[in-house]
Amino acid sequence: MDNNAAGRTADKTKANIYDVAALAGVSYATVSRYLNGHPNVSKSTAARIDAAVAKTNYIPSASAQSLARQRSHIVALIIHGESEAVTRDPNIMTIMATANKRIAQEGWQMVTVMADGDTGVNNITRMIASGFADGYILFTLEKGDPILAAFDKRQIPAVISGTGFKDNVPCPSVDVDNTSAMSDLIRHVLHPDPDHRRIHPAYISGPLNMPGAPERLTAFINTVTEELHPNYNLPISYNDDWLRETGAAAVRRWHDSGVLDGVDAIVCANDTLAAGAVEELHRLGRHVPEDIAVSGFDNSSAATSTMPQITTVDQHMEMRGEVLADIVIKKINGIDSPRTVMLPTELVVRQSA
Amino acid sequence: MDNNAAGRTADKTKANIYDVAALAGVSYATVSRYLNGHPNVSKSTAARIDAAVAKTNYIPSASAQSLARQRSHIVALIIHGESEAVTRDPNIMTIMATANKRIAQEGWQMVTVMADGDTGVNNITRMIASGFADGYILFTLEKGDPILAAFDKRQIPAVISGTGFKDNVPCPSVDVDNTSAMSDLIRHVLHPDPDHRRIHPAYISGPLNMPGAPERLTAFINTVTEELHPNYNLPISYNDDWLRETGAAAVRRWHDSGVLDGVDAIVCANDTLAAGAVEELHRLGRHVPEDIAVSGFDNSSAATSTMPQITTVDQHMEMRGEVLADIVIKKINGIDSPRTVMLPTELVVRQSA
DNA sequence: ATGAAAGCGCTAACAG
DNA sequence: CTGTTAGCGCTTTCAT
Numbered sequence: 001m002d003n004n005a006a007g008r009t010a011d012k013t014k015a016n017i018y019d020v021a022a023l024a025g026v027s028y029a030t031v032s033r034y035l036n037g038h039p040n041v042s043k044s045t046a047a048r049i050d051a052a053v054a055k056t057n058y059i060p061s062a063s064a065q066s067l068a069r070q071r072s073h074i075v076a077l078i079i080h081g082e083s084e085a086v087t088r089d090p091n092i093m094t095i096m097a098t099a100n101k102r103i104a105q106e107g108w109q110m111v112t113v114m115a116d117g118d119t120g121v122n123n124i125t126r127m128i129a130s131g132f133a134d135g136y137i138l139f140t141l142e143k144g145d146p147i148l149a150a151f152d153k154r155q156i157p158a159v160i161s162g163t164g165f166k167d168n169v170p171c172p173s174v175d176v177d178n179t180s181a182m183s184d185l186i187r188h189v190l191h192p193d194p195d196h197r198r199i200h201p202a203y204i205s206g207p208l209n210m211p212g213a214p215e216r217l218t219a220f221i222n223t224v225t226e227e228l229h230p231n232y233n234l235p236i237s238y239n240d241d242w243l244r245e246t247g248a249a250a251v252r253r254w255h256d257s258g259v260l261d262g263v264d265a266i267v268c269a270n271d272t273l274a275a276g277a278v279e280e281l282h283r284l285g286r287h288v289p290e291d292i293a294v295s296g297f298d299n300s301s302a303a304t305s306t307m308p309q310i311t312t313v314d315q316h317m318e319m320r321g322e323v324l325a326d327i328v329i330k331k332i333n334g335i336d337s338p339r340t341v342m343l344p345t346e347l348v349v350r351q352s353a
Numbered sequence: 354m355d356n357n358a359a360g361r362t363a364d365k366t367k368a369n370i371y372d373v374a375a376l377a378g379v380s381y382a383t384v385s386r387y388l389n390g391h392p393n394v395s396k397s398t399a400a401r402i403d404a405a406v407a408k409t410n411y412i413p414s415a416s417a418q419s420l421a422r423q424r425s426h427i428v429a430l431i432i433h434g435e436s437e438a439v440t441r442d443p444n445i446m447t448i449m450a451t452a453n454k455r456i457a458q459e460g461w462q463m464v465t466v467m468a469d470g471d472t473g474v475n476n477i478t479r480m481i482a483s484g485f486a487d488g489y490i491l492f493t494l495e496k497g498d499p500i501l502a503a504f505d506k507r508q509i510p511a512v513i514s515g516t517g518f519k520d521n522v523p524c525p526s527v528d529v530d531n532t533s534a535m536s537d538l539i540r541h542v543l544h545p546d547p548d549h550r551r552i553h554p555a556y557i558s559g560p561l562n563m564p565g566a567p568e569r570l571t572a573f574i575n576t577v578t579e580e581l582h583p584n585y586n587l588p589i590s591y592n593d594d595w596l597r598e599t600g601a602a603a604v605r606r607w608h609d610s611g612v613l614d615g616v617d618a619i620v621c622a623n624d625t626l627a628a629g630a631v632e633e634l635h636r637l638g639r640h641v642p643e644d645i646a647v648s649g650f651d652n653s654s655a656a657t658s659t660m661p662q663i664t665t666v667d668q669h670m671e672m673r674g675e676v677l678a679d680i681v682i683k684k685i686n687g688i689d690s691p692r693t694v695m696l697p698t699e700l701v702v703r704q705s706a
Numbered sequence: 707a708t709g710a711a712a713g714c715g716c717t718a719a720c721a722g
Numbered sequence: 723c724t725g726t727t728a729g730c731g732c733t734t735t736c737a738t
Contacts, residue, residue: 064732097469383725721727
């Protein structure tokens, strides 16, 4: 059976290009040409095709187009992490929304896929290799992510968001300078104004295998050492997650062990930990920032959810989404970007420090 | 040129089924059969194919498979709403994660697409008609969403999450009974224990074109009327968003106008509004719940972010994601579901009411 | 300006 | 058990 409309339309519900061509009385090649904006189509056939398209509600098949063009016109944002960590990360939605907007502007379609657990990673890896999308934005929450391997071999446009570990990633990354941002913040905490100095800081860390966490911790140790030359052990709380409860629990442990009495500032690796700390200090009857200052990181909604509100660092996540989008699309079009793009940060001084 | 490997492998970087077949010394049909788990393939050819696949890193092309099978094996979660409203909705990520997990279990791939603004809606509508996915989960934030029209005409598996407006949607929906959940909550607020009654409630509403909002408001009016037969106007604050600041602003307006003095309970349409209210009451020196009780809705993280923590209703969003996933997948497999699935809710009594 | 024909990479019915 | 053949719906030369 040959590819004419008569032989096909019989029991189909959805019109294809042959239906349109038949209705317009032209060859399907002409329909394709016209719909793809090629120059040489006469006014009158154009009109007939328009009418046929309208009448049949014709929309080209995505898979057929992708196959023929060898392009899907899709950019995939891959989110990898345990569902719990992911659902609580306030930055993800921001990146999704801003990257999505930018990609749509450029005439592409962004889709988000979540890789949860081992089977998730497997599926995603297959997906990548199957040519599902033309480019990928990676929001990877863990170091040494196996998904990255999929990009090692093949030459697929990709960009990665905020790994602190830029060394061996197979694609450009956009990040903030966690080290200098945290250092600036800490200097503010230690010396908020000319009349005021804090000299006994403690640190609440997040999981050290997550982007940014090691840099922030190191910045704490180095900056405090530089500024204070402390001759005592800095209290540092190491944790497996970024939860509010975890920040609160760290404070309570220090309180129970008496350590808290020797502390006048708590630097936290992010805002949710800081929010938990502020709340626990409140419960323990300590005043923030008079008795103990607290700082966060991210400028997420958690930072303004407490009383007092939390002094923190803004990472401009909206900008990050856009920059990520720009980089993949450029790469898809053959334009390379610097291996690492550093986005600016901003100290946000509120009442907690 | 015919479809043999020799004629094709020349400049390609990615192996296709012909490459594998040539390497294994069989026809490409046999490779396809084996890879798709058909019974009739001999041990020895199987082994040769395995070897060839391994050697070439062969992964079938997604678009070619979709075209040939007329199935993409993809379920799309469509999120429609202004980016701001979306990025702040704590439920979205939960639904994404749980639905994703469930869909992956069933052997499908879930992708999330965001429709932002008019062009977004247009793109999505095309996407749906182009057969991009086999089924759709709609997380639609507004009434009368134009995206729904795409499903009216064509027979495409879809399910919609939490429209309060079940009447004229072209697909099954899963929701909670906002009316009875809110009524129960309000009865608790008005009469938390035998010795205690509150008799001057006020209400802070969210945008009434959003799912659930009208039901909750109506439930407030009806329940309060039933319980108290009030002979005065109930203070009700109508708002365009669900933000914390908005909840705070409502309280402040009532305070400035003196209305607050006659109020002993504030029922809020969701947790973030309630969190803002609690914080503002704190700033105004009112004690929660002694002077004024406050309640929320959703049991989101905002509900535990304040002091005191907020009494609210849990909607079991994790369950919702799974149920949505089940329904689309069933529908894809030809199994229909009830037009409306009502999920249970749970009163969560904390300290604020 | 338009039609004919050859793919894009894969699946599936049909022979054998 | 395996090869042959005909599509899936569209794009894209190459003629005319």
